[in-house]
Amino acid sequence: MQGFKDVPRTVWLLAAGVFVNAVVSFTFVFVFLYLTGPRALGTAQAGLVTGIGGIGLVAGNFTGGWYGDRFGHRRVLLLASTLGGLTLAAFPLLPTPLLYAALPVAQYASGVVRAANSALVAITVPQGARRQAFAVVRCVSNGGFTLGPPLGALVATGLSYDWLFVGDGLGTLFFALWTARVVPARSADRTPAAAPDGGLGRGVWGELRARPAVLVLLGAILVVDVIYRQQYSAFPVYLADHGLDTSAYGLIVALNGAVILVLELPAAVALRARPPLGVVGVGLLLVGAGYGALLLGTGIAAAVAMMVLLSLGEILYKTPATAYVADQAPPHAIGRFQSLYAGISVSGVVLAPPLGGALYSAAPGLLWPLCAVLAAGAGGAVLWAHARQRRHAVRPAHETGSRPRAVAG
Structure with a gap:
């Protein structure tokens, strides 16, 4: 502790x-x-x-x-x-x-x-x-x-x-x-807290434009949440189509909770000094790798590998992303920044079932490769933003991070 x-x-x-x-x-x-x-x-x-x-x-x-x-x-x-x-x-x-x-x-x-x-x-x-x-x-x-x-x-x-x-x-x-x-x-x-000019400031969009890495992160989270939540919509249908019943799906989903319960807090401690965007980017890549694992076979082993990778990716990206958005928010807009992240991070609840279901119905073999590629692209975009911040580490703290150590994040 x-x-x-x-x-x-x-x-x-x-x-x-x-x-x-x-x-x-x-x-x-x-x-x-x-x-x-x-x-x-x-x-x-x-x-x-x-x-x-x-x-x-x-x-x-x-x-x-x-x-x-x-x-x-x-x-x-x-x-x-x-x-x-x-x-x-x-x-x-x-x-x-x-x-x-x-x-x-x-x-x-x-x-x-x-x-x-x-x-x-x-x-x-x-x-x-x-x-x-x-x-x-x-x-x-x-x-x-x-x-x-x-x-x-x-x-x-x-x-x-x-x-x-x-x-x-x-x-x-x-x-x-x-x-x-x-x-x-x-x-x-x-x-x-009031904005630096004593008023409402430049608005949330203006604050976001001053923090391009946050914009990249939000876009990546939007894409990945639609992909992540396929585990609750198209994934059980995929399992049923390949002979795995509801009980198998329940056990596989339970594995997600077990991995998170065991590793979430230790990971937060072990990685607390690591730049957040780098950690998030790796997490998104692991989400993509999880869906990529489904291309290796249609049995229980591939499904378990998919869920373990997905869970590890979730541990790496969800908590650091939430904290990063909070750290980047100006004092007068902490709630609005958190609302943007919170809304985007559950957007898959509405978008994932119709999008994944339609694609799976039309081309079942295309859904998982597309999920893997899109998640990898989102992870790559966040890692690019991380590298860009490292190159501009001399910028003021309110643009690059709320802590001296976070400037490289």
Whole structure:
């Protein structure tokens, strides 16, 4: 734990709340079964409802940080958690037509909470320890999501699907109360720092143009998230087409969580002094290598190799990228920078299924080579930005990194 001594106590307490909330956030796994089962919707109708919910999730991620910069990230997180918790808990009481509105509202609130939570970590943690702090939050969140689905299955089969939503709603409300208790209002809800000119500054686009490496990173993450999330859409269909059943897919996906739980925190400590863009670039290359492994065969060994490489790539790129964007943000726009990253980093939720599904249906043999090539290209672009920063290391810190050691990142 020596590498985490600079992570404030507040972040550890916040992470405890994240863990509990993640354990009971099991409705996302079972919502399609709930809609087609107890609610008796057809497959197309259930797909429409969940698709609209996915759009709400992405929209919430894109806007949560903007609200936080204006009204305070703690305040926004509390309001969004309360809204989302009440909406989820009320699901069993709502008539079916209202679910078309209720699910997007709950997902939108969840996205706002995610962005606000990232911004809270960014403003709570001193520069230089953010990578470790985000690793802590990500690790406990993954641990909760690993425990959640089997617990949710027990609740659904032993009680009813209705209790899934009640439990998820109560867990979200608990997270609001826990955050209100452990995150000091004085620091978290302070007015954001003014721009250097005393006003609103040059806007987010202007700030991004002054940080071209951030723009390259965001573009690369957009591409890779669509590729990464093929594991939840086209990949299970691919396995079924090659004789591997649902249980095999479940075990392979569980491997992702296991690798992350074991290696996320040690990797954050071991690589904390490495330039972030270099680490991210290698991670994206590993994602590409994961899908490339599927070209070596169609059996369980290739699928396991794919998931291990994908998991290692995720460990290397997700936490350092989140911390890098936070470190690069000007003080008056931390929330907006985190919202941009948060929204882009879940864009695959909406884009991956239709794009991957259409390509797999039209040309099954093309999807995995294309995923490998695009991820490699994204990784190469980030490594190019890293090399470019090293060549211009004499630039001011606000352009090249928030720490003296990060100028080369």
